[in-house]
Amino acid sequence: MSIIKVNNLSKSFGGVKAVSHINMAIDGGEIIGIIGPNGAGKTTFFNLLTGIYSPTSGEVIYNLDKEVSSKSFKPHKMTGYGVARTFQNIRLFKNMSIIDNVLLGYHNNMSYGLLSSLFRLPSFYKNETKAYDEALKLLEIFNLLDKKDELASNLPYGEQRKVEIARALAAKPKLLLLDEPAAGMNPNETKELTTLINWIKDEFKLTIILIEHDMSLVMGICSKVFVFDYGTLIASGTPNEVQNNEQVIKAYLGGE
Amino acid sequence: MKLFNKKNILSFLAVLIIYAIAGFFINTGFIDSYIFLNIVLIGINIILAVSLNLITGFTGQFSLGHAAFMSIGAYTAGILTAKLDQPFWIGIAGAALFASFAGIIIGIPTLRLKGDYLAIATLGFAEIVKIIGLNTEYIGGATGLNDIPRYTTWTWLYFCVVATVLFISNFVKSYKGRACIAIGEDEIAAEAMGVNTTYYKVLAFTLGAFFAGIAGALYANYFYFLKPDSFGFMKSIDILVIVVFGGMGSIKGSIAGAILLSVISLFLQGIPELRMVVYSLILFLIMVYRPQGIMGKSDFKFFKKRGVVNVYHQSK
Known part of the structure; x- marks a missing residue:
């Protein structure tokens, strides 16, 4: 059964059709790649999936914990529905430490009230300790344990990306959306990231959708690829099928 | 052992010792009424600055209406103690509740605005409160509210300040406070991580107003007399100056800022003609050479290195 259904999804800004008439169905436990030239509507599509934009027409239906339609999407409710994301232009809390990030x-997994936080009641210590221990474990996975007290803005680019992924995983999602996770990484870091993404998919039992320009990463780990061009879905299939698709080649290289 | 680690016990003792020593000097007359007046002002300013810091420094919501919450608290306490003959604790509780209620009412519509728009909206709110005060006969209108009993003692003042500092620093070190700080850092990312930004902005605003209300009650029951003009635009700016001077997002900075600025202006009273010139010059120099404020964001560092959770972990 597919966990995400996208039905005839469109979004226009004034006269610009950023995304138009997208249909797709995605099964659980896969890594899905979304590729396409610049301005193809990939990030807009992500923003529609995470409630930052509401669709002009059509809808998105998640079937993660329970069925939710894009009519009830709000950005802050998405982690509650089991969806977490990272951003194209890293959005860490720069003046907070890595562990605080x-x-x-x-x-959303904290459950103590205002009085507990003002008076430091036992539930404060219980919740904070549990979260702190889990956060340490996450940082260990990403090899960032020794930098936990560092300010986020002091980390190199590649590590900031990792912190962002760790922060998204902390929300315990079922679906993880990564917007250009390998941007700004060198080939070695990309290789490492590829292994890592594969590993966290199995370890945390996730479905991952990623936007990426780095074809080595996309072709290496995605089981299915969707290709966007001018806001429409021009091709989908396994990496091999997509690579040999004429329309895709035309979108990337141009043609008559 | 959770609550009773070494650091907490030491701070608890320090709080009691400072209270006892200062109380002794006040009772024996070593601290005269003029110095005590200034101590009261410093205490009130600490409460105001720390509570505004929660709104502006931590949550990043630029508010120019903090004096209005103080005036709501002051008038509530004034009415409760002078007109209705209630004891002081009811005056303080009423002041805090009324001010925080005003915080909710004002926060819900205005906190959708950002930056300078929010500043103008809160400024407008403060003016409305002032004009309502000027035109309400029951609370004396422009002539002011008189004959408020003097209940503010060293004990009330000191423990209100301690409670404010304690509760607000506990708050910013909880997950709710972390959500507020995250909103100040990057609203979109905070939202994507599940933070209901409107709720937390209103929460920070309400908590800040709650403590500003307490400051107002202490003010009303010390100075016998209230008039709406004392809580105008300039009072809000004064509080903001303390927060920026001490360091946005630093509670220690707000405390240090409130004390330092009061002491500076106290010393400058010897040269009344040049007082404001020198005072402004000092502010100017601090902002040029230390734009992050005297304490910077030192609370954050403190929190990271030896914060509650870390301390708890090390002491386990």
């Missing part, structure tokens, strides 16, 4: 990911 990751702890913020646990926001």
